[in-house]
Amino acid sequence: MNDQVAIAGLGVVSAAGSGVESSLETLRAGRRPDCTICPFAKLPVELPMFAVAGGAQVDRTFHLAVQAVGQALADAGLSPLPDGFRLGVCLGTTVACQLNDIPFYAEYRATGNPSLEPVERFAAGSLAERIAREVRATGPVLTIVNACSSGTDAMGVAMSWLKAGRCDAVLAGGADELSPIPTVGFYALGLTSPEPCKPFDRTRRGLNLGEGAGVVVLEREESAKRRGRTCDLFAAGFGGASDGYHLTAPHPEGLGLELAIRAALREAGIEPADIDFINAHGTSTPENDRIEGATLARIFGAGVRAISTKGATGHALGAAGGIETVFTALALREGWIPPSIGFEERDEAIPFAPLTEVTPTIRRHALSTSLAFGGNNSALVLERREVSP
Amino acid sequence: MNLAGVGIVFPGGAGVSALRDVLAAGQPLKGERLEKEQVPVLKVPAAALTGNPVLAPARRADRFCKMTLLAATEALAGCEVPPERIGIILATAFGPHGTVFKFVNDLLEFGDEQASPTVFSQSVHAAAASMVAAAAHLHGPALTVADLAMPFEEALVLADAWLEGGRCEAVLVGAVDETSDVLAHVVRRKWACSPDGVARFSSEKQMAYVPGEGAVFVRLERTAGPRISVENEPSSTAACHLFNAGALGSDDAELRRRALPSVPARTYVSLLGSTRIGSAFHLAVAWLMRRENRFFPDVLPLASCGFPGGEVGQEGAGGSIQVISACGPRCRAITLHALEERRPGP
Numbered sequence: 084m085n086d087q088v089a090i091a092g093l094g095v096v097s098a099a100g101s102g103v104e105s106s107l108e109t110l111r112a113g114r115r116p117d118c119t120i121c122p123f124a125k126l127p128v129e130l131p132m133f134a135v136a137g138g139a140q141v142d143r144t145f146h147l148a149v150q151a152v153g154q155a156l157a158d159a160g161l162s163p164l165p166d167g168f169r170l171g172v173c174l175g176t177t178v179a180c181q182l183n184d185i186p187f188y189a190e191y192r193a194t195g196n197p198s199l200e201p202v203e204r205f206a207a208g209s210l211a212e213r214i215a216r217e218v219r220a221t222g223p224v225l226t227i228v229n230a231c232s233s234g235t236d237a238m239g240v241a242m243s244w245l246k247a248g249r250c251d252a253v254l255a256g257g258a259d260e261l262s263p264i265p266t267v268g269f270y271a272l273g274l275t276s277p278e279p280c281k282p283f284d285r286t287r288r289g290l291n292l293g294e295g296a297g298v299v300v301l302e303r304e305e306s307a308k309r310r311g312r313t314c315d316l317f318a319a320g321f322g323g324a325s326d327g328y329h330l331t332a333p334h335p336e337g338l339g340l341e342l343a344i345r346a347a348l349r350e351a352g353i354e355p356a357d358i359d360f361i362n363a364h365g366t367s368t369p370e371n372d373r374i375e376g377a378t379l380a381r382i383f384g385a386g387v388r389a390i391s392t393k394g395a396t397g398h399a400l401g402a403a404g405g406i407e408t409v410f411t412a413l414a415l416r417e418g419w420i421p422p423s424i425g426f427e428e429r430d431e432a433i434p435f436a437p438l439t440e441v442t443p444t445i446r447r448h449a450l451s452t453s454l455a456f457g458g459n460n461s462a463l464v465l466e467r468r469e470v471s472p
Numbered sequence: 473m474n475l476a477g478v479g480i481v482f483p484g485g486a487g488v489s490a491l492r493d494v495l496a497a498g499q500p501l502k503g504e505r506l507e508k509e510q511v512p513v514l515k516v517p518a519a520a521l522t523g524n525p526v527l528a529p530a531r532r533a534d535r536f537c538k539m540t541l542l543a544a545t546e547a548l549a550g551c552e553v554p555p556e557r558i559g560i561i562l563a564t565a566f567g568p569h570g571t572v573f574k575f576v577n578d579l580l581e582f583g584d585e586q587a588s589p590t591v592f593s594q595s596v597h598a599a600a601a602s603m604v605a606a607a608a609h610l611h612g613p614a615l616t617v618a619d620l621a622m623p624f625e626e627a628l629v630l631a632d633a634w635l636e637g638g639r640c641e642a643v644l645v646g647a648v649d650e651t652s653d654v655l656a657h658v659v660r661r662k663w664a665c666s667p668d669g670v671a672r673f674s675s676e677k678q679m680a681y682v683p684g685e686g687a688v689f690v691r692l693e694r695t696a697g698p699r700i701s702v703e704n705e706p707s708s709t710a711a712c713h714l715f716n717a718g719a720l721g722s723d724d725a726e727l728r729r730r731a732l733p734s735v736p737a738r739t740y741v742s743l744l745g746s747t748r749i750g751s752a753f754h755l756a757v758a759w760l761m762r763r764e765n766r767f768f769p770d771v772l773p774l775a776s777c778g779f780p781g782g783e784v785g786q787e788g789a790g791g792s793i794q795v796i797s798a799c800g801p802r803c804r805a806i807t808l809h810a811l812e813e814r815r816p817g818p
Contacts (some may be wrong), residue, residue, distance in 0.1 A: 125584045132496035180597055180618045181572050182654075188576045189653060204659050209619040225626050228567065228597035228618040234617055243633040264575065267584045268592030311610060323613030323639075325556065331593050342556060342611055346639075456593065457602025459614050 086246045087304040089314035090465070092159025094151035094256075095409040097295030098133035099395040102154055107413060109395055110421035111441055116395060117289065118279055123263045126270055128277045132261055133293035133397030138195040142204060143294075144179040148258035149216055151296035151405070155254065156218065159300035160312060169250040171222030172215040173240045173299070175233025175257030176401040179210045183264045192454060210258060222250030227401075233257050233362070234404025234456035235299060238463050241301045251306040256298035256405025265400060266292055272331065274368050280398075282365035282391035282423060283372045283437045285430040290366045294396020296365075297405030299412065316412050319353070319448065319466040322346025326458030329368060333370060339379030339460040340452065344382055347462040351448065355383045358464070359446035360420045362411040364454045365391025366398050367425070367439070367461035371454060376433035381451075388442065394424025404427070404453045408463060411451045415467040416446050473632045475700050476642070477691035479546025481539045483514035486524065487546060492760060498769030500742035503669040503682040511656040514684040514745030529607040531684055533594060536568035536722050539687035540600035540648050547689035548608060551642055559612035559640035560601045561631055563623035563647045563778060565720075565748035567597040567616075570594065570652040583629035600648060604806070612640050622797055623647070624752045627802040629702050631692050646689035651745070659720070659746070661681050671745045673717040673724050673777045680718045684745015684763035688752035690759070700755075700807040703794075706805045708732050711791025712767065712784050714758055715739040715774065716750040719733055719770050721796070726798035728779070736784040737774050751806060754795040758808045761789040 093103055098116040100106035106151055109116060116130035139146040156162040182205045190197035207213060209226035222243055225232045234257030241253035267291065269275050276289035299318075307314050320472075324342035326334035348355060361383070364375055379387050394411050399406055414420050423437035447468065453461045480487065483501050484494035494501070504510030521527070521538045526545045532540050541563065551558065574597045577589055579587060593599060598616040613634070617623050624647040631643035659665060659681055666672065666682045674680030692700075697810050706713055715727050718741035731737055744753045767784045775783075795806040 127585060152641050177596070180567060181595070182566070182569055183572050183576060185576055185579070188573055188654070189580055191657065192577065192580060195657075199658065199661055202662070206620065208621075208663075212619055212621060223626060223629070224621070225623065225630070226619050228564075228616050229614075230596050230598045236613075239613070240615070240630060241669070243630060243637060243639070246637060247633040249629070249633075253537065262577075263584075264572075264592075264595075267587045268580060268589070268595070270584075271587040271589040271592055273589075323559075323615070324556070325560070325611050325614040327605045327609045327611050328601055329606060330599060331589075339611060345612075389624065425811070455598065456596055457598045457614075458605065459598060461613075 086243050088245050088318040089302050089304045089307045090206035090299050090313060090318060090412055091302040091307050091314055092155040092300035093409050093412060094298045095406055096147055096150045097396040097399060097406050098136055098293055103413060112426055113422040114217030115279060115424050121266055122348050124266045130275050131279050134261055135294055143260035144176055144258050147260060147296040148174060148210060149367060151298040152214055155298045155300045156447055159363055161300060162317060169222045170219050170220040171244050171250040171253040172211045172224045173237040173253055173255045174211045174214060174238045175227040175404060176210045177230055178259050178262045179222050180228040180232050185263060209437060217242050218295055229459050230455040230457060231400055231403060232453035232459045232461040233401040235453035235461035235463050236323060238318060238408060239323055241459060242318055242321050242426030243262060245301060245303050252300055252302035254298055257296055257402040258296035259399050259401040261292055261294045265467060276367060279425060280394060281425040282366035282367045283433055284426045285428040286347060286373060287367045287369060289368050290295055291397040293398060293399040295399045295402050295406055297402055297409045299408055312328050313470050315467055315470045316416060317466045320347040320464035322462045324460050328458050330457055333374050333454060334458060337374045339458055340378045340454060341382060343460040343462040349465045351464040353448055357446060357448050358450050359444050360388040360449050362451045363389045364452050365393055367393060373432050375454060382436035387435050389435060390420060390423040390437050407451050409466050411449050415444060415449050415465055473635050473692045473699040474692055474695055475522060476693040476696035477547045477549060478759050479515055479543040479689045480756050481520060481542045482686035483516055484743055485517060486520035486542050488760060491756060495768035496744055498771055500670045500771050506653060506656050508653055508703055509656040509660055511660045511665050512682045513636050513651050513656055514672045514682055515651060516685055530603060533603060534571045536648060536650050537594060537600045538605050541603055542691040543687035544604040544646055547644055547691045551691060553642040555609050556611040557641040558610045559603055559634055559643040560614040561627040561643060561645045562601040562616045563627040564566055564618050565649055567618055568595055570650050571595040573654050594799050621799040622625050622804050625702050625806060635694050643692045645674050645692060646687060647749035648687040649685055649747050651683040651685040654679045671718045671741045672772050673739055673774060675777055681746040684747045686744060686799050688749060688756050690755060700799055701807050703805045703807060705803060706730050706732055706794055706796050708734055709761050710735050710794045712793050714739045714754040714794060714795045716754050716797040718818060719747055720746045722799055723782050727796060729798055730803055731779050738770050739774060739780050740771060742771050751795050755806055758793040758795060761793060765789050
């Protein structure tokens with residue numbers, strides 16, 4: 084059986100743009116979208132964040148996901164779904180998996196008799212379950228709640244499903260909205276920056292939260308061919324590994340990240356030298372960027388070509404891996420690597436400086452990495468193949 | 473895939489030995505009424521979550537993490553697979569929501585600026601699996617999944633793919649959920665609770681819910697232990713069906729429709745309470761029956777709820793045992809295959 088996994092469709096919404104075209108425009112210009120100041124937390128500092136303009140305020144994560152899913156399905160020629168088509172849904176999130184509605188709890192505390200409307204919404208299903216109902220998917224369904232690596236982990240699960248023959252295609256990615264709980268939580272952990280983030284920069288002070296959704300249609304190549312589709316992008320390899328070290332601090336030597344990257348390269352059947360560029364996790368926290376930078380340089384050499392796109396989106400948590408997969412795929416397709424927004428000054432503790440100009444691609448493979456709270460690490464290898472006319 | 477180890481924490485205590493004792497006693501566990509909500513709940517006893525050296529790395533952790541660590545560690549015992557080849561998949565419906573509400577409560581009580589980083593970090597769904605990885609120094613993939621339908625069954629199928637695809641040599645698959653005052657409040661408002669504090673198969677005439685909690689982990693490998701698989705329908709050749717009845721928010725009518733007159737049926741929901749992790753709990757029961765080659769006493773016979781299946785005796789649990797769950801029109805049957813049944817050849 085041909086177990087090649089094609090990327091048949093792309094959908095993305097973030098502060099960098101709604102849809103592929105506007106996102107590309109932002110990324111190519113190297114222009115940081117306007118940040119807003121966090122409106123919903125009472126903290127002694129103002130925290131910049133990357134919001135998506137407009138859209139529903141209630142049930143926002145679901146609506147962000149619906150937008151990206153609609154784009155991805157249309158791009159894949161799967162809107163509407165063909166009869167008998169087995170579509171799976173695997174989406175990551177952090178905010179939408181928790182019944183963390185503050186007004187609900189405040190009313191519960193105050194009156195003991197709150198409106199159950201937020202509970203009803205939660206009980207209507209997880210993010211993936213609701214999207215599966217929305218698009219009438221009949222394949223396997225899972226919501227990944229692996230903190231910041233959720234979106235990339237969803238790609239790995241989807242690839243496992245497709246290789247095991249469980250379905251023809253999978254909507255894979257992630258979605259998350261800006262919310263007071265992670266805002267206050269990340270502030271409490273000392274990880275937020277009072278200024279726009281600067282991934283890998285010497286003066287970086289922390290992350291800015293963002294929101295959005297990034298979804299791809301991963302499809303078995305033979306299924307895409309049966310539908311008459313020609314695919315130029317492929318999910319070639321995935322690796323996941325635990326630091327097995329600490330709940331909030333990354334492993335000091337990046338052990339789990341290295342294991343994840345090497346597993347992804349192995350599954351793709353390639354060597355580190357085959358990787359053109361890396362869309363790094365690059366949150367702009369001092370620890371993440373130092374350890375990730377050292378690990379990438381150890382595997383790929385100090386000449387590694389790496390960027391972080393979080394300067395254009397903020398850290399969209401469960402959506403980050405989905406959004407960054409879409410951006411990585413677009414860069415391979417377009418033939419240029421976007422600049423790393425926010426970087427100005429080299430950090431001597433990091434063996435490389437990220438790319439700061441639009442740079443042509445020269446190889447077929449790229450890597451996207453995600454590191455999560457609790458020491459979960461994920462790596463995804465994407466490949467561009469020439470399409471014969 | 474094969475079931476090489478089991479670990480459990482449930483309202484009857486911690487460990488497989490506690491499960492055996494409760495099953496052998498053949499009596500339902502009775503929920504205690506929460507003072508605030510006047511709802512009966514089946515909680516894991518506090519004694520089960522204290523004093524165990526396994527919990528040393530989790531001394532500041534919440535209940536969700538402690539339950540997870542205890543059950544996962546027991547399931548991992550005796551595993552000879554290298555730590556970088558052991559994966560974790562934790563399935564949950566509601567996650568550590570008690571900790572989430574504690575975090576929200578602290579924000580309301582003390583203000584955003586005083587938020588606790590420790591409480592926040594434990595309110596993240598993935599924290600418990602990470603704690604297992606850190607405590608046991610595991611370096612395989614660790615995944616937490618949260619769905620309301622049947623995430624444990626999906627996790628089992630994914631683990632099978634990881635094993636067959638060579639991503640891991642062993643996978644700890646767990647189901648964990650906790651109860652809380654808020655959950656009890658919601659259950660009281662949305663559904664009717666069991667008046668006598670005993671969780672049971674629900675019917676139009678009997679109120680079934682008693683919110684429960686626990687953690688169940690199974691260790692899956694490619695060859696060690698009895699084979700298991702996940703199907704879409706119950707099998708008429710099974711020696712026994714264990715019905716995952718009384719699941720929080722589910723409709724047992726669908727389970728009743730799946731009952732086969734030729735196959736004896738039981739449910740042990742009265743030993744766990746109403747949760748979304750009942751299929752994992754019943755798989756642990758099936759595994760223990762197999763290991764001891766006996767059917768434990770029926771606690772609340774399903775025949776009293778109009779089930780058509782016949783009775784099984786106490787001896788000879790060597791045939792295949794299926795754990796049946798339903799959510800809406802969807803059904804899943806986890807099969808613990810008969811002893812003589814081997815893995816299919818290549």
